[in-house]
Amino acid sequence: MIVSVSIFSPLGGHEAEPTEIKIKDSLPEFSSLEEAGEFYQAQAEAIVSGLCSSLPQGTLHRLLIELLKRSPVLFRGKAGT
Numbered sequence: 001m002i003v004s005v006s007i008f009s010p011l012g013g014h015e016a017e018p019t020e021i022k023i024k025d026s027l028p029e030f031s032s033l034e035e036a037g038e039f040y041q042a043q044a045e046a047i048v049s050g051l052c053s054s055l056p057q058g059t060l061h062r063l064l065i066e067l068l069k070r071s072p073v074l075f076r077g078k079a080g081t
Contacts, residue, residue, distance in 0.1 A: 008056040019054040021047060 030036040
C-alpha cells in the first residue's frame with residue numbers, strides 16, 4: 001500500500017522534511033514483556049518523529065483521533081477499522 005498525503009507549508013523558517021515510512025519487517029521474538037514494551041516504544045517514537053517533521057498540524061490532530069478510535073486490543077494483531 002502506498003499512501004500519499006500533503007506536507008506542511010514552511011512556517012517561521014522551519015522547512016518540512018519529506019518523510020517515507022516503510023512497514024515491512026516482521027516482529028522479532030521477545031523474551032519478556034519489558035523487551036516488547038521497549039521495542040514498541042522505540043518504533044512509536046520513530047514514527048512520531050517522522051510524522052511531526054512533515055505533516056500539517058491539522059492532519060496530526062485528526063490522525064491522533066483516528067488512532068484512538070481504532071486502538072487495538074492485541075499488540076500483534078492488525079489495528080481495527
